[in-house]
Amino acid sequence: MNRGTAGQWARWLLLWLLPLHALAQPVAPDVLVRTTVTEVLQSIRQSSDARVVQDAVERKVLPHFDFKAMTQLAMGKSWRDATTAQQARLETAFRELLVRTYTAALSNASKVERTVNVRPLVLAAGETETLVRTQVKESGRPPLSIDYRMTLSAAGWKVTDIVAEGASLVISYRSSFSAEISRSGIDGLIRALEDKNRQAAKA
Numbered sequence: 421m422n423r424g425t426a427g428q429w430a431r432w433l434l435l436w437l438l439p440l441h442a443l444a445q446p447v448a449p450d451v452l453v454r455t456t457v458t459e460v461l462q463s464i465r466q467s468s469d470a471r472v473v474q475d476a477v478e479r480k481v482l483p484h485f486d487f488k489a490m491t492q493l494a495m496g497k498s499w500r501d502a503t504t505a506q507q508a509r510l511e512t513a514f515r516e517l518l519v520r521t522y523t524a525a526l527s528n529a530s531k532v533e534r535t536v537n538v539r540p541l542v543l544a545a546g547e548t549e550t551l552v553r554t555q556v557k558e559s560g561r562p563p564l565s566i567d568y569r570m571t572l573s574a575a576g577w578k579v580t581d582i583v584a585e586g587a588s589l590v591i592s593y594r595s596s597f598s599a600e601i602s603r604s605g606i607d608g609l610i611r612a613l614e615d616k617n618r619q620a621a622k623a
Contacts, residue, residue, distance in 0.1 A: 446576040450541035453552045453568055456480055457536045470523075477523050486571065486578035487515040493581060494593040502606050510606075513613035514593075520620055534558045536566075548572040551583070 447455075463476035491511045492499045502510060539553045549571050556564040569581040569588075582589040600609040 446572065448541065448543070449550055449568075449570045449577040450538050450552050452484060452577055453554065453570075454538040456484060457538065457554070461534075461536070473523055477519060481522065482519065484577070484579055485518075486573065486580050487511055487518070489571065489578070489580040490514065490518065490590050493590045494597055496594050496598065498598065498601050498606065506606050506610065509610045510613070513610060513617060516617045517613060518589075520617070 459480050460476050463480070464473050466472070488507075488511050491507075491514045494514060495502070495510065499507065535557045537555045537557070539555070541550060541552055543550060549569075552568040552570055554566050554568070556566055558564075565585055567583040568579050569583060570577045571580050572578075581591070597609055600612050604611075
């Protein structure tokens with residue numbers, strides 16, 4: 421192949437790869453939050469059935485959460501003391517706990533009229549962590565600030581924490597986790613979380 425032909429192939433290949441590269445770019449974190457929130461609110465407005473809410477959470481919300489990072493954050497330095505098997509059980513149990521909490525909140529949201537405004541975000545080049553700020557408005561109540569701490573991963577932007585009025589949802593569990601570990605160790609914390617999930621499932 422001569423240089424001219426090789427150069428032509430290189431240009432053609434570049435033209436094919438550019439659209440693929442563009443498609444591979446992750447959705448901007450604020451756009452992702454706005455789209456997800458809008459779709460979920462539309463789903464629960466159509467029906468307040470618990471199964472509809474659960475389905476909306478499973479399909480539209482959970483794929484955008486990094487539960488391993490959230491569990492690690494909640495565990496603090498104790499995460500390093502856990503074995504790989506313990507870490508896996510902790511992540512599974514904490515994931516179920518957070519999902520139940522979030523689903524319950526959404527179920528309550530279906531009973532009131534609310535709007536969520538997502539503030540536009542400008543990311544610096546190469547930035548891999550950010551905070552997407554939102555404001556939730558309900559009739560007769562002052563606006564509520566709910567922000568999403570997000571990290572860029574190979575699979576796109578993922579939520580690693582939810583901050584409501586300045587209070588971290590994940591960090592709020594750290595003191596209780598630490599107290600349980602002090603009483604009965606990491607295995608004790610795992611049992612406590614799993615027991616709590618089982619009891620909630622029966623309710």
